[in-house]
Each structure stands twice: as structure tokens, then as C-alpha cells.
Amino acid sequence: MTKDIKPTYYQHDGRDVIDTMYDLYGANARTFLIGNIIKYVYRYKGKNGVEDLYKARTYLNRLIKKEEGAKK
Numbered sequence: 643m644t645k646d647i648k649p650t651y652y653q654h655d656g657r658d659v660i661d662t663m664y665d666l667y668g669a670n671a672r673t674f675l676i677g678n679i680i681k682y683v684y685r686y687k688g689k690n691g692v693e694d695l696y697k698a699r700t701y702l703n704r705l706i707k708k709e710e711g712a713k714k
Contacts, residue, residue: 660674660704672708678701
């Protein structure tokens with residue numbers, strides 16, 4: 643089951659925050675994605691359980707998509 647978490651409050655004028663970060667910081671924005679992956683996996687047992695694993699997967703999916711696009 644795929645469940646990406648992408649709330650609308652992370653968008654501004656129809657732009658996603660991750661896309662905006664890549665526009666501002668280029669490939670360095672991947673550090674943000676990696677940090678969130680680690681954060682959500684690290685805390686999942688003590689905070690939101692499986693929901694945090696879905697959040698980590700969402701960031702991992704976004705990182706994979708960006709990295710695949712960078713190789714084309």
C-alpha cells in the first residue's frame with residue numbers, strides 16, 4: 643500500500659515546499675529530505691507509530707524521484 647503524506651499546508655501558491663527548496667538550494671535540498679527520513683524513522687515508536695513511517699517513506703519517495711530525475 644502506498645500512502646504518501648502531502649498536506650496542502652505545505653504548499654504556497656500551488657508550490658510544494660520541497661520543490662521550492664530545490665529551487666532555492668539546488669541539490670543541497672536533499673539534506674532536508676534525508677534529515678526528515680532519519681527523524682521520522684528514529685521517533686516512530688515513541689511518537690506517531692506507523693504514521694511516522696509513512697511520513698519517512700513520503701520523503702524517501704521524493705528523494706528517489708529527485709535523484710532519478712538528476713541522472714537523466
